[in-house]
Amino acid sequence: MSSANSSIPKWVLDLQHPPPPSKSKNGSIPDPPGYPSQSTALSKKQASKEAKTQPRKQPTPEEMDTLKLKKAWEVALAPVKNLPMTAIMMYMSGNSLQIFSIMMVYMAFKNPILGILSTNQAFERFESETNKGKIIQAKLAYVAMQLxxxxxxxxxxxxxxxLP
Incomplete structure (x- = not known):
């Protein structure tokens, strides 16, 4: 048996027989910066449990309308965010008739036209009875950006x- 143990590497023996778990840490050595100690970790867990027990306050209809209007404006201004990349790609593709430039022109016409046709669908999830007037402004801005x-x-x- 001893010959069998001597032929097995030390790391294999360590894996088969792990050392006993380390003792609790010495109180004289402080935790490094940014490392939570046991007492602060327990207090954070207790605080998070207390925070979880409190129900979340439901937003008022005015707050919901404000949030919906902000999201509608994000949708309305989204076409402009793609514009610089589209313009750079068109500039880099050159002015000759090649398959890449033809595809770029096709996409430059297809996407705005489909966007204009689907304006109501893009904004229907944000529309409510109380914010119809403000959503119309966002829709007009969306159509302008598509143009x-x-x-x-x-x-x-x-x-x-x-073009002639």
Whole structure:
């Protein structure tokens, strides 16, 4: 048996027979910065349990309308966020008639037209009886942004020499 144990590497023996668990830490050595000690970890757990027991306050209808209006404006301004990348891609594709530039022009026309046609669908989840007037403003801004994106496509077609 001793010959069998001597031929087995030490790390295998350590895996088969792990050392006993370490004793509790010495109280004279403080925890490093950013490391929570046992007492603070327990107090944080108790505080989180107390926080979980309190029910969340339901938002008022005015707060919900404000939140819906903010989200509607994010949707309305989304087409402009894609505009710089589209313009750079169109500029880099060149003015000659190639498959890449034709596909870029196709996408520059397709996306804004589909966006304009689906305006009501894009904003129907934000619309309520109390904020219809404000949502109409966001819808008009959305259509205007889609027209700006369409103008970039027209600029590209003109640069390619396809407009009379």
């Amino acid at each position: 700006v994106a369409l103008a970039v496509g027209i600029w590209k077609v003109n640069a390619m020499g396809l």
